[in-house]
Amino acid sequence: MKPKVQRYFQKTSQNFDAIYASEKSLYQRLADLLFHGVIEQRFKAAFAELGDLRGKTLLDVGCGSGRYMLEAARRGANRVVGLDFSQNMLDLAQRHLKHEGYDKSSQLINRDFLEFQDQNRYNFALAIGFFDYVAKPENYLIKMRQLTTEKIIASFPKKWTFRTLIRWVRLSVAGCPVYFYDRKRLTKLFKDTGLDSYEIINLSRDYLVVIRMERNTN
Numbered sequence: 001m002k003p004k005v006q007r008y009f010q011k012t013s014q015n016f017d018a019i020y021a022s023e024k025s026l027y028q029r030l031a032d033l034l035f036h037g038v039i040e041q042r043f044k045a046a047f048a049e050l051g052d053l054r055g056k057t058l059l060d061v062g063c064g065s066g067r068y069m070l071e072a073a074r075r076g077a078n079r080v081v082g083l084d085f086s087q088n089m090l091d092l093a094q095r096h097l098k099h100e101g102y103d104k105s106s107q108l109i110n111r112d113f114l115e116f117q118d119q120n121r122y123n124f125a126l127a128i129g130f131f132d133y134v135a136k137p138e139n140y141l142i143k144m145r146q147l148t149t150e151k152i153i154a155s156f157p158k159k160w161t162f163r164t165l166i167r168w169v170r171l172s173v174a175g176c177p178v179y180f181y182d183r184k185r186l187t188k189l190f191k192d193t194g195l196d197s198y199e200i201i202n203l204s205r206d207y208l209v210v211i212r213m214e215r216n217t218n
């Protein structure tokens, strides 16, 4: 599955990043209205949860074009590390970070997250739009747990929305696997990974899950 997802994001990095652009064509605005509204929703909700980032460290798993990294750096994060296995995505992230002078306080790593080795711990870990593409999320979540001291914030696409089928067809045609979640699946996932203190925020297409590490004692 990994090469398929990697190949897909290598090909679509520019289009994905364009969703965050402020100036858009009519077609792009229509696509936003129909399909991409959740991207803005989860961005706002995630930063509302992250709060004051001054002096904090953040790991962005599946950082893509670095839009969360950039915002975290703007909000004063001390160190921001982004990891992704698409070099085209990382090149865009590098460009955004450099443009605003944050390339020195940030680090970009080209790796599959399961192969990532790090002695550091991070206050926060993000996985936004990441679990959509992971067949077995358990190991990824356990790894995030090991690396995080305060909060993990992750999005999971809902199984039952009118967009689910459209999205599944679109991605299947493009050769990219995609996975969906319901509350029951999430409850089992967190139980199996020993994470019992979490809140599920209901967004239009996704669940945004905030996991508080200090309350997870297992």
Ligand SMILES: C[S@@+](CC[C@H](N)C(=O)[O-])C[C@H]1O[C@@H](n2cnc3c(N)ncnc32)[C@H](O)[C@@H]1O
Binding pocket: 005, 006, 009, 061, 062, 063, 064, 065, 066, 067, 068, 083, 084, 085, 086, 089, 111, 112, 113, 114, 127, 128, 129, 130, 133
């Ligand atoms: C939809 S994009 C989200 C990017 C960013 N988090 C955002 O929300 O703007 C998902 C990213 O996850 C990366 N990705 C998926 N599976 C991965 C894995 N196992 N290891 C590293 N990166 C992965 C893809 O290459 C892609 O850039």
